[in-house]
Amino acid sequence: xxxxxxxxxxxxxxxxxxxxxxxxxxxxxxxxxxxxxxxxxxxxxxxxxxxxxxxxxxxxxxxxxxxxxxxxxxxxxxxxxxxxxxxxxxxxxxxxxxxxxxxxxxxxxxxxxxxxxxxxxxxxxxxxxxxxxxxxxxxxxxxxxxxxxxxxxxxxxxxxxxxxxxxxxxxxxxxxxxxxxxxxxxxxxxxxxxxxxxxxxxxxxxxxxxxxxxxxxxxxxxxxxxxxxxxxxxxxxxxxxxxxxxxxxxxxxxxxxxxxxxxxxxxxxxxxxxxxxxxxxxxxxxxxxxxxxxxxxxxxxxxxxxxxxxxxxxxxxxxxxxxxxxxxxxxxxxxxxxxxxxxxxxxxxxxxxxxxxxxxxxxxxxxxxxxxxxxxxxxxxxxxxxxxxxxxxxxxxxxxxxxxxxxxxxxxxxxxxxxxxxxxxxxxxxxxxxxxxxxxxxxxxxxxxxxxxxxxxxxxxxxxxxxxxxxxxxxxxxxxxxxxxxxxxxxxxxxxxxxxxxxxxxxxxxxxxxxxxxxxxxxxxxxxxxxxxxxxxxxxxxxxxxxxxxxxxxxxxxxxxxxxxxxxxxxxxxxxxxxxxxxxxxxxxxxxxxxxxxxxxxxxxxxxxxxxxxxxxxxxxxxxxxx
Numbered sequence: 001x002x003x004x005x006x007x008x009x010x011x012x013x014x015x016x017x018x019x020x021x022x023x024x025x026x027x028x029x030x031x032x033x034x035x036x037x038x039x040x041x042x043x044x045x046x047x048x049x050x051x052x053x054x055x056x057x058x059x060x061x062x063x064x065x066x067x068x069x070x071x072x073x074x075x076x077x078x079x080x081x082x083x084x085x086x087x088x089x090x091x092x093x094x095x096x097x098x099x100x101x102x103x104x105x106x107x108x109x110x111x112x113x114x115x116x117x118x119x120x121x122x123x124x125x126x127x128x129x130x131x132x133x134x135x136x137x138x139x140x141x142x143x144x145x146x147x148x149x150x151x152x153x154x155x156x157x158x159x160x161x162x163x164x165x166x167x168x169x170x171x172x173x174x175x176x177x178x179x180x181x182x183x184x185x186x187x188x189x190x191x192x193x194x195x196x197x198x199x200x201x202x203x204x205x206x207x208x209x210x211x212x213x214x215x216x217x218x219x220x221x222x223x224x225x226x227x228x229x230x231x232x233x234x235x236x237x238x239x240x241x242x243x244x245x246x247x248x249x250x251x252x253x254x255x256x257x258x259x260x261x262x263x264x265x266x267x268x269x270x271x272x273x274x275x276x277x278x279x280x281x282x283x284x285x286x287x288x289x290x291x292x293x294x295x296x297x298x299x300x301x302x303x304x305x306x307x308x309x310x311x312x313x314x315x316x317x318x319x320x321x322x323x324x325x326x327x328x329x330x331x332x333x334x335x336x337x338x339x340x341x342x343x344x345x346x347x348x349x350x351x352x353x354x355x356x357x358x359x360x361x362x363x364x365x366x367x368x369x370x371x372x373x374x375x376x377x378x379x380x381x382x383x384x385x386x387x388x389x390x391x392x393x394x395x396x397x398x399x400x401x402x403x404x405x406x407x408x409x410x411x412x413x414x415x416x417x418x419x420x421x422x423x424x425x426x427x428x429x430x431x432x433x434x435x436x437x438x439x440x441x442x443x444x445x446x447x448x449x450x451x452x453x454x455x456x457x458x459x460x461x462x463x464x465x466x467x468x469x470x471x472x473x474x475x476x477x478x479x480x481x482x483x484x485x486x487x488x489x490x491x492x493x494x495x496x497x498x499x500x501x502x503x504x505x506x507x508x509x510x511x512x513x514x515x516x517x518x519x520x521x522x523x524x525x526x527x528x529x530x531x532x533x534x535x536x537x538x539x540x541x542x543x544x545x546x547x548x549x550x551x552x553x554x555x556x557x558x559x560x561x562x563x564x565x566x567x568x569x570x571x572x573x574x575x576x577x578x579x580x581x582x583x584x585x586x587x588x589x590x591x592x593x594x595x596x597x598x599x600x601x602x603x604x605x606x607x608x609x610x611x612x613x614x615x616x617x618x619x620x621x622x623x624x625x626x627x
Contacts, residue, residue, distance in 0.1 A: 003034075003038065005031045005034075006027065006031070007020070007024055007027050007028040007031055008028060008031040008032060008035060008084075011028065011085055012087055012089070013086070013087060014062075014066055014085045014112070015065070015066075017058060017061050017062040017085070018062055020062070022259055025055075025058050025059075025062065025259045028058060029054045029055050029058060029259070030287070032054050032057075032058075032081050032084055032085070033051055033054055033286070033287040033288070035084060035089070035092070036050055036051060036080055036081070036084070037051075037306055039092050039093045039095070040080075040095075040301070041304055041305070041306040043094075043095070043096070043097065043303060044096075044301045044302040044304065044426075045080070045095055045096055045103060045301065045426075046078075046103060046300050047285070047291055047298045047299070047300075047301050048284045048291045048295040048296075048298040048299050049077040049078040049148070049178075049299060050078050050079070050080035050081055051284070051285050051286050051287055051288055052078065052176075052178050052256075052282040052283055052285060052286045053078045053081060053146075053176060053256070054081045054286070054287070055256060055259050055262060055282075056146070056174070056176065056256050056262060056280055057081040057082050057085065058081070058259060059259055059262035059263050059266055060144060060146070060174075061082075061085055061086075062263060063263060063266035063267055063270060064144060064266070064270065065141070066086070066112055067086075067111045067112045067114065068141045069141050069142040069143070069144065070114040070115070070127075070130055070134075070141065070142070070143045070144065071112075071114065071144050071146065072114060072115045072117070072123040072126050072127050072130070072143070072144070072145045072146065073146050074117060074120060074121065074123035074124075074145065074146060074147040074151050075104075075117055075118065075120045075148070075151060076103070076104035076105045076117040076118060077103075077299070077300075078146070078148070078176070079104065079105050079117075080092075080095070082112070083095070083101065083110075086110055086112035086113075087110065088101055088109075088110065096426035096427070096601050097426065097601070097602065098600075098601065098602030098603065098606045098607075099602075102600070102601060103426065103427060103601065104116070104117055104118045104428070105117050114130070115130070116430075117430070118427070118428075118430020118431060119394070120148075120150070120151040120345075121147070121151040121152075121157040121368055122156065123145040123147045123151075123160075123173075124145050124147060124156075124160030124161055124164060124173055125156060125160035125163075126145070127143050127145030127160070127164070127171050127173065128160055128163055128164040128167065128169070128171060130143045131143045131164070131167075131169045131170055131171040132167065132169060135170070142170065142172065142270060143170070143171050143172070144172045144173075144174060145160075145171070145172070145173045145174070146174045147173065147174070147175060147176065148176045148178065149175065149176065149177040149178065150345060150367070150368060151368055152175065153345065153366075153367030153368045153369055154367070154368040154369055155369060155371065155372065158246075161173070161246045161247075161248065161277075162246055162247075164248070164275050165246040165247020165248050165275050166247060168247065168274055168275060169274075170272075170274065171275050171276070172269060172270075172276045172277075172278065173248065173275070173276070173277045173278070174277075174278045174280055175252070175278070175279045175280065176256065176280055176282055177253065177280065177281045177282070178281070178282045178283060178284040178295075240252060240277065240279060243277045247275055248275040248276060248277040249272070249274060249275065249276050249277070250277050250279065251265060251268075251269060251276065251277070251278050251279065252265075252277075252278055252279025252280065253279045253280070253281045254278065254279065254280050254281065255280075255281060256283075257282060257283065257286060262280070265278060266278070285298055288309070289309075290308070291309070296348065317479040318479045318481060318483075319454065319479070319480055320351075320477075320478060320479050320480065321419070321454055321475040321476055321477070321478070321480055321515070322349070322350065322351040322475075322477075323351050324351075324454040324457055324458060324480060324485075325350075325351050325390070325417060325419070325457060325461065326350070326351025326352055326354055327351075327354070328457070328461050328489055329351075329352070329355055329388060329417075329461065330354050330355050330359075331488070332461065332465060332489060333358075333359060333362065336386065336465070338384065338385050338386040339362065339385075339386045339388065340362045340363070340364070340377075340380055340385045340386065340387045340388065341355045341356070341359075341362065341363050341387075341390060342363075342364045342365075342373050342376065342377050342387055342389045342390070343364075343365050343366075343373070343390045343391065344365070344367065344370045344373045344391055345365060345366075345368045346365075346390070346391070346392065346395075347365050349392070349419070350390035350391070350392075350417070350419050351390070351419070352390055364376070370391055370395050370396060370398040370399040371398060371399045371401075371402050373389055373391065373399065374389060374399040374402035374406060374414070375406045377389045377407070377414045378402070378406040378407050378410065378412050378414060381407075381412035381414050382410075382412065386413060386415070386465055387413075387414050387415070388415045388417055388464075388465075389414060389415065389416050389417065390417040390419060391416070391417075391418065392418070392419050392420040392431070392433065393418040393419070393420050393421045393422075393433025393434075393436040393474060394420065394424075394430065394432065394433050394434075396416065396418060396436065397435065397436075397439065403440070403443065403470070404443055407470045408444060408445050408446055408469075408470050411445055411469045411470075412470065413468060413469060414470050414471075415461075415464045415465060415470075415471050415472075415473070416440075416470070416471065416472040416473070417461070417464075417473060417475075418433065418472055418473065418474040418475070419475065419477070420433050421433035421436055421450075421474035421475055421476055421514070421515075421565070421566075422434070422474075422476045422477075422514065422515070422565030422566065422604075423476075423477075423565060423594075423599070423604045423607040423608060423611075424477045424604070425477065425601070425602065425603055425604045425607070426601050426602070426603070428600050428601030429598040429599060429600055429601070432594075432599065432607075433474065433476075433566075434566060434567050434594050434599075435566065435567050436472065436474055436566065437513075437542055437564065437566040437567075437570075437571045437572055438566060438567050438570035438571050438574075439570075440472050440543075441542050441543045441570070441571075441572075441575060442570070443470075445469045445470060446469075446470050446471070446472065446543060447467050447470070447472070447494065447541070447543060447544070448472050448473075448474075448541065448542040448543040449463060449464060449472070449473040449474075449540060449541055450473070450474055450513045450514040450515075450540065450541075450542050450564075451473065451514075451515065451540065452512060452514060452515055452517040452540070453515060453517060454480030454481065454483050454485065455483040455484060455486055456483075457473070457480075458485060458489040459489050459490055459492055460473045460540070461473065461489060462489035462490055462491050463491040463492045463494065466491040467494060474514065475515060476514075476515045476565070476604075477604070478604065481518055494541070494544070495541050495544040495545070495546055496541070496546050497537055497538055497539040497540045497549055498537070498538050498540065499535070499537050499538075499549070500521075500536040500537065501524060501534060501535060501536035502535060503533040503534045503535035503536075503557075504535070505556050506533065506556070506557070506558050507533035507534055507535045507556075507557055507558065508527070508532060508533065508534050508557060508558060508560070508561060508622050508624075509534075509535050509537065509553040509560045509561070510523075510524065510534050510536050510537070510560075510561045510562075510563065510618075510622060511550065511553070511560065511561070511562045511563070512536065512537070512539060512563050512564075513539045513542055513562070513566075513572040514564055514565055514566075515565075516563060516564075516608070517538070519608065519613065519614050519615040520563055520615075520618060521536075522615035522619075523615045523616070523617075523618035523619040523622060524536055524622070526615065526616070526619035526622075526623075527623050530619075530623045532622055532623050534622055535553060537549060537550070537553060539572065542572050542575060545575055545576070545579055547579060550576060550579060550580075551579070551580075551583060551585065554585050554587045555585070557587065559587060559589070559590070559624070560587055560588065560589045560590070561589070561591075561618070561621050562589065562590075562591050562592065562593075563592045563593070563613060563618060564592070564593045565593065565594065565608070565613060566593055566594060567593065567594050567596070568593040568595060569596060571591075571593055572593070573591030573592070573593060574591070576591075577589055590621050590624070592613050592617070592618060592621055593611070593613065594611050594613075595611060595612075
């Protein structure tokens, strides 16, 4: 039995929030934070973002009638309090664990999760669609999109604002500003002004004055002039003119930790039926000192000591692929001043912090704007630079058109460093890098490299930078295998793999693409113990394939198995089968990879087992009818 909470234990469903007084809601906010910290410290999760929006979450559910009223959480990192208050408290201890609830809003999980999220900047567009959809269906519910200031750096957010303001529909956007990057004028006066500006009296007075001015002789120009004066005055005391120009009535900034102010503002704006933007200022990591002091370090955390916030040690691990990539890029950049690094709001996540510190003029964080990142890189390449675009595999999907149209079609020298390729683990289906081989290898002129360990990654990066035209290299999340890092990074021969084990005539040919090599090697040993000979070939290149080596293997092997941590449709195994078909070679081929479904969350090893690409799954395919 877990700890008993005075208020939290009474809140199920969230409509019970409407019965609480403001002091009780303030107690509840403390209890929700305590609950999040207690449950996450043993397992980790997205901590700082969710701690920062507790009062906002309570005020939203207390004001609006969820789930009939729709709350769309952008990205979903900040949705933990929402999950706790909407019937998932008992399951929260297993969040992001295999079989447990998702770390992001998920429609199949709860009626309160009205839209599934995981990637940034989608909430406003979804909210605009839902607002129109409910009008078309004749429903009168409210739609509220909650978006962070970081997500506002994405063009998609402004596309949604532009369309929503044009439609003039019934939509509320809540801008959660936790960096104070938009509004330095936060304080008691600003909060007071916002509550006045959102009140019915002010709105009615503003409307009445406009009507009176218009009714006077020559009143239309006078009314327009008065409107301009109002806009300039409002812009002087608040940062909302940009949103007003996009068609949203702006209210804010509001102290996002003052429940009374939030309730007043939401109650007032809920009466309008037009596009509204409520600007709320919060502190990321609120209520937990380590997270408040270093919010970026507590955005996504592993298990940690609740008393001091220190990460719990999990034994000595090899350096991560991410850190090896970052250090190698720094090493190569020291002797080539054309190398430029670009990321999309993931400086630390992509291992580029040291590069940014050493070469600040050659480093660019473009914000959550993957499309811009790719075309920006194309522009740099036109001017003779060697841009390296470091973006997680799952997020590069957002820039697919730019990869084809702006880079590949023009044969520009851009390197795509795809971190988190394959299974990422507890972030689940929205974050797995399941598709990059499939969406990159068919692009004309694209070279695709899949290094199998951290030493191979170093030389793969040198190779990528030496190739004319676009190149992608993919590597997984987490620690490397402890491979010895051999010398200065030097290029491979393009389109050539390496034979790791010679099985001889009649052996099963196993062709590996990528960093699942430890499981592959273990599977080969298991097959050997079962009396099955295996030839193991590490492809290195998904495109161009090492045709000579693969065809030679096909001619002397009994059958063939391909292994990749990518969707089977259109992936590496498909490339091998296409090659064999084109050459008229008939051999039984078993392709191993990610099946045609969205695999949920769990540890990387658990998910590989589920997909049949762990050691035992690979061994089973190798032994087949021979065992």
